[in-house]
Amino acid sequence: MGKVGIIGVGQSAFVRQYPGSIRELAFEGFKNAMKDAQITVKDIDASIICSAPEYDKQRSPAGVFAEYLGLNPQPTFYVESLCSSSSMGLRLAYSLIKSGLHEVVAVIGFQKMSEISSSESQERMGRGADIQWESPFGTMMPAYYAMYARAHMKAYGTTLEDLALIRVKSATYGQLNELAVYRKPVTFEMFSDPKDRMAGPVASPLRVGDCCANADGSSCIIVASKEKARTFSKNPVWIMGLGAASTSVNLAGRNLFTGLTVAHDAAREAYTMAGVGPKDIDVAEVHDCFTIAELMAYENLGFAKPGEGKDLIRSKETYKEGSIPVNVDGGLLSKGHPIGATGGSQIRTVVRQLRGEAGTIQIKDPEIGLVHNIGGVGLYGNVTILGR
Amino acid sequence: MGKTKEADDRFKKFGTVSFTAITKTNDFIDYLEQNKVMGTRCRDCGMQFFPPRADCYRCLTSHMEWFEVTGTGKLVTYSKLEYGPVGFEKDLPYRIALLDYGNYKVFGRITDGVQDDAIKIGMEMKTTVNRLPNGQVNYVFQPV
Numbered sequence: 001m002g003k004v005g006i007i008g009v010g011q012s013a014f015v016r017q018y019p020g021s022i023r024e025l026a027f028e029g030f031k032n033a034m035k036d037a038q039i040t041v042k043d044i045d046a047s048i049i050c051s052a053p054e055y056d057k058q059r060s061p062a063g064v065f066a067e068y069l070g071l072n073p074q075p076t077f078y079v080e081s082l083c084s085s086s087s088m089g090l091r092l093a094y095s096l097i098k099s100g101l102h103e104v105v106a107v108i109g110f111q112k113m114s115e116i117s118s119s120e121s122q123e124r125m126g127r128g129a130d131i132q133w134e135s136p137f138g139t140m141m142p143a144y145y146a147m148y149a150r151a152h153m154k155a156y157g158t159t160l161e162d163l164a165l166i167r168v169k170s171a172t173y174g175q176l177n178e179l180a181v182y183r184k185p186v187t188f189e190m191f192s193d194p195k196d197r198m199a200g201p202v203a204s205p206l207r208v209g210d211c212c213a214n215a216d217g218s219s220c221i222i223v224a225s226k227e228k229a230r231t232f233s234k235n236p237v238w239i240m241g242l243g244a245a246s247t248s249v250n251l252a253g254r255n256l257f258t259g260l261t262v263a264h265d266a267a268r269e270a271y272t273m274a275g276v277g278p279k280d281i282d283v284a285e286v287h288d289c290f291t292i293a294e295l296m297a298y299e300n301l302g303f304a305k306p307g308e309g310k311d312l313i314r315s316k317e318t319y320k321e322g323s324i325p326v327n328v329d330g331g332l333l334s335k336g337h338p339i340g341a342t343g344g345s346q347i348r349t350v351v352r353q354l355r356g357e358a359g360t361i362q363i364k365d366p367e368i369g370l371v372h373n374i375g376g377v378g379l380y381g382n383v384t385i386l387g388r
Numbered sequence: 389m390g391k392t393k394e395a396d397d398r399f400k401k402f403g404t405v406s407f408t409a410i411t412k413t414n415d416f417i418d419y420l421e422q423n424k425v426m427g428t429r430c431r432d433c434g435m436q437f438f439p440p441r442a443d444c445y446r447c448l449t450s451h452m453e454w455f456e457v458t459g460t461g462k463l464v465t466y467s468k469l470e471y472g473p474v475g476f477e478k479d480l481p482y483r484i485a486l487l488d489y490g491n492y493k494v495f496g497r498i499t500d501g502v503q504d505d506a507i508k509i510g511m512e513m514k515t516t517v518n519r520l521p522n523g524q525v526n527y528v529f530q531p532v
Contacts, residue, residue, distance in 0.1 A: 120474060127407065130439075131407040131408060132399075132407070132408040132411065133439035133495065134495055135403075135405075135407050135473075136402050136403020136405060136406050136407065137403055137404070137484055137495070137496055137497050137526065138403075138404055138469065138472045138473060138475075138476035138479055138482060138484070138497075139473070139484055140471070140472065140473055142467075143469050144467075146467035147465040147466060147467050147484070147485075147486065148465070150465045150466065150467065150509065151464065151465040151509070201468075201470040202470055202471060203467045203468065203469045203470065203471070204467055204468040204470075205467075206467075250439060250495060251486050251495050252438060252439060252486065252492065252493040252494060252495045253493075254493075257464055257465050257486075
């Protein structure tokens, strides 16, 4: 059984309020991936639709999308692991192809978060945690990640300034990304000006500038067997390693609060499968739903030792010119975070880097890239390693 | 036609807004009414669970007994929320937190009225029952 490759990647612009329905939103990412792959709908054997269902009014979107995108009568189904849904979709596509059941699979991620109000959306995100034992206390995603931030600060001396540096890096590249929802400059000084919106409190110690924005968006990844990839594509990008993990949904069931065990576990699995280590990674996309999440990712992926993530951002090693460029497309902090579409967008960025097609954010000659995509508050973790 | 059996939905009283009404651990609410915060222990293997659960995944049995959360736990971490989900607006600001009791941990809220600078990671706190203005009941962490 041969390798599995990615032959097409696409995403929509990530926007505040998409002026269309979910099937039309899905079409945007799909169209771009299909043009990229230069194939037709007849070439696709199955489609996997990825999103977090609590934002959907449509019951079972897979059937609606398959019809709208011309993917009948091929099988289609829905997969969900909160914010890492489309990385989980890629994992399933890999196994479907590796098993020989299918040869070409489309992984379509989407989220139209603006179908519901922002506070309703926050309530739903809180219910991504344990609704029986935690949500009755009034929990929200930023507050959970804030608890990790406070523990990290206490254990390792990480500061609010370090977190601000991560947002400043994100904005440096977000300004260059035409598909990002947030494209304004963000300076370090904004965080020390109490009147500036960036410094506004959300859930201590996290501020407005530490949090990514909700967005509407879609993404699509076309995955193919070795034979089909070679037939259709001049420059397929190969899936070298896949790792996935889960942990206790209730924080009371966890033991680590300075990092995410799922990221560490998924990374170890992906590195082993790929036969590479952290030093071999030339470019990475990590799940920076909050600034602290990116900093913990540096450590959980082995780019830095535990507690030394702050040194990487202080020395700008995760900038485009640094030793391990991270989120040079602006990350979730700038692009926005349309839950089900996010993983596909991260994969798209790394694929374009490996093909040398990343334009102004192109890193010099990368050979191996990594995608770190987390669902919930470190509840689900997916790490994917890609190579030329 | 038989009489419809009334649902045991005691759990809808838990917290500012409860998202669950029916659970096999409904007695948790009765204990709260008696000012006790309780977890469960597997009578087969002795494993302690907080939050309480009805079933033991190790023994694949449901032989649970209740134990009281007593003494103090260490504050692992916390966050003060300035924005809340729908239904929690009137509680703001409030702090969610995690206490480590050694054999188990407890997730909940820090009691209102504690100054910011009086809260330190690692401090000893106790878990006490708290009655909410809307008739609901939960538990909070208090400095000792």
